[in-house]
Amino acid sequence: MKKTHIIILIFIAVAIAVLISFMGDLTTYDTVASARQKEGKFVHLIAKLDKSQPVEYDPITNPNYMRFVAVDTLGNSTPVIYHNAKPTDFEKSERLVLKGSMKDGTFECDEMLMKCPSKYKEDVEANKNNLSSN
């Protein structure tokens, strides 16, 4: 066997090991109910802002604390605490991907992705609404 082949095999073995460890790090997308079952485990919670509940954010007192209620597509809701600044356009977000874990019935969010009708993605429907509403 050539030494190049040996090296290739070693590299491939390393690459596979690396990928297996990557698979171990993968997390899941969850609903409120399934996140509750995995209390304390890091998940991606897909939900919406419950607009009927107030968003608590008072940057003068603490710019790194906000609390709101998120509701998922099944209708379950959970309070969420986010230790960071309130993202721009938060109230207008249509969907939230909340990264964090459930602790004592409250979702502790480390990071969130907002799906807004603006930013990078253009939302045809939003534009269409513009067309009709003006």
Place this chain on the structure above:
Amino acid sequence: MNYIGEHLLPGQLGHFFIVLALVSALVATISYFKATNTRDLSDERSWKKLGRIAFGINAFSILSVFALLVYIMATHKFEYYYAWNHTSRDMNPEYLLAAFWEGQEGSFLLWSFWYVVIGLYFIARKTKWEAPIMSVIAIAQICLATMVMGLYIGDTMIGSNPFLLVREKFADAPVFARADYLNLPQMQDGQGLNQLLQNYWMVIHPPVLFLGFAASIIPFAYAIAGLWKKDYGTWTREALPYSLFAAGILGLGIMMGAAWAYESLTFGGYWAWDPVENASLVPWLILVAGVHTQVIFNATGHSLRTTYLFFILGFIMVVFSTFLTRSGVLGDSSVHSFTDLGMNTQLLLFLLIFTIPSLALYLVRYKQIPHIAREEETSSREFWMFIGSLVLFLSAMVITWQNSFNPIYNKITGQSTAAPEDVEFSYNKIQIFVAIVIGLLTAFAQYLKYKKSGNGWLKKFVLPTVITAAICVIYSLVSGLDYDKKGIGFQIAIYLAFVAAVYALVANAIYIWSGLNGKLKAAGGSITHIGFALSLVGILISASNRKVLSFNTTGINLKWDERSKEKPLENLTLIKGVPTDMGDYMATFVNADSTNSNGNISYYRIDMMRKDSAENFTLYPNLIRNTKGMEGFSNNPDSKHYWNRDIFSYITYAADMDNRDDTAQFKRYTVNVKDTVYYSNGFFTLNNVVPNPNNKKYQFQPTDTALMADITVFSKEGTRFTAQPVFYVEGNEARYIVDTVFAQNIAIAFSRVLENQKIELQVKESNRMVPFIALKVYEFPHINLLWAGIIIMTMGFGVSMVYRRKQGRLKAINKI
């Protein structure tokens, strides 16, 4: 219905040219195919001629489509959806091109435009490989033309037509019941270009990136041509300048995107391992691997099979990245992929049309591709270059897997796997080792000779080793790399990568003199390596030593959530006019008075003063009002650039962002001394009433008529504040001075003096008391090394290209 005022001609012409582009690309493909396959010389000539004419028509059509679409956008023909959706009247004309490629259709056209340029170049070059190369490019042109086709076959949409009218797009919208709908206000202006894209980087980054994507077809086409004509080894010299060009331009394009992200996005950096970024990095890594095996083959005859594989996969990964970013499969995992246009099947076909035949051809011909059975010497340059290429390739494969496993796996199985908890680290912890290996190989491989090296190189390698050791030791003592968040193991890996990168930098710089006698023209490779190594050093330093300056440690009576202590408290609240302690600086939010000419960007003036040297500078992070009919704002960072660091700031919250009116009203209370009044977050007590106060705050004379209410506010959290509103008489008129407790958002006014020692207080609670912003400030040390490295790397590719081209010609002449 006959609509009034529509300009339909440009759109009809445009669509005609799209169809013509498709048909002519088909004809060009067939002609060039025939020209490649025929053995008869005169046949070949006539097929080639036909192919050239057809490609010429294709080129003319694409240029016309391009021009017509620009015309429609520049002249505000808002009956066209593309103009209506991507431009507006107040948009700065210099961003017209940015608007052009904001949409999928425009970016496909841009791509097609580059194929036109490349195709015309190869027709003009009259290489013997013209027919097979042009066949490949013409097939790509067919695929791209169908992407902007906009035809329905049954219910299936083929491509998306950029000349679609708004009324066709939203056929059921009620406004189109009117013949004069164009006079309606909502049709008078477009939705505008996304504000984040209104940036000069967005004018130049996409064309450069797409030129890189497009150019990656050249080595691919040469490889296919070699397999097709069974002329396996003669194209590599001729093609080397083009593969260098593709790799150089693609790298530049990617990093221009990184510069844009750094400047106008608030990721807090230039690279976030976002799926879209990864998808463009992967073809670059494979192309670079291919360039190296190509050089090995040209010098020694080894590695031809790998060269074929890398160039074929390099282009396939370009098409794959197109599929990933445009089909919408990335969905939740990326912030900036395109939306699903309903063209997934078409995109998948595009991918398969290139993947299946090219890999099949490769496998069928694999045995025939010449290779040298004798193995490379361990002391040879080609052996280590090959190892390096292999590492780059595997790194690309690992990134591809991490990048596309979840969306594809979830799509197929219906599972819901998601990215790891710390996405960036999941890439970093692997790629840091790639950086170490690549850095070391880049450092010493050039010192080795092709075929076999004696021990002489070791002597030459002493100087770079000593210098590297000196630099690393000094840097570790002076500054060090300060990144221990991921444990000691990762920190050691960062140090090793730093050593390897410095090694590569120093060794390549010295090699220009010790190995090449200072001949810069021949030193393209070394220059490229220096640039790459310098970028690596810049990345390692700026990312490891990035400092958050805006830790919120102010004394504005902040109430901290207990659990928040372990979290990154990176947002500092600045109250207008109050200098606030920010690490080495005092930061003052001065005003938010200036705007751009359109009034949609507000600049927040932040004065920064260094505590130790009283050095001053001003930052203008800004908020941009969103276009596209969206309310709200996008935050846009501002940086102060030093030669050795950047101070990078952006606004995370501003009081006027919500633009709500202050609707809170004053409430009246009649109180006696020692009475208590409750408010939402606590209560306050009137201690006493002081006549003609004379203190720090007020300077009343004994002859004045003034009363000050001395009040203590007790918040729920137990903090106490003093409020001292004043009631006074001046010129027979009663006036009062409101006192505000900012931290509690209450304002208290002493409005009247009543009978029986009672006074009237008015209390207002509002969260709009005072202008303030929450600011995030980072320091990126030595980020300029990264940008300088990229520039040097691109120049190195250029030098190599020129040199290899000359070399290729000389060899060709020598052979004759």
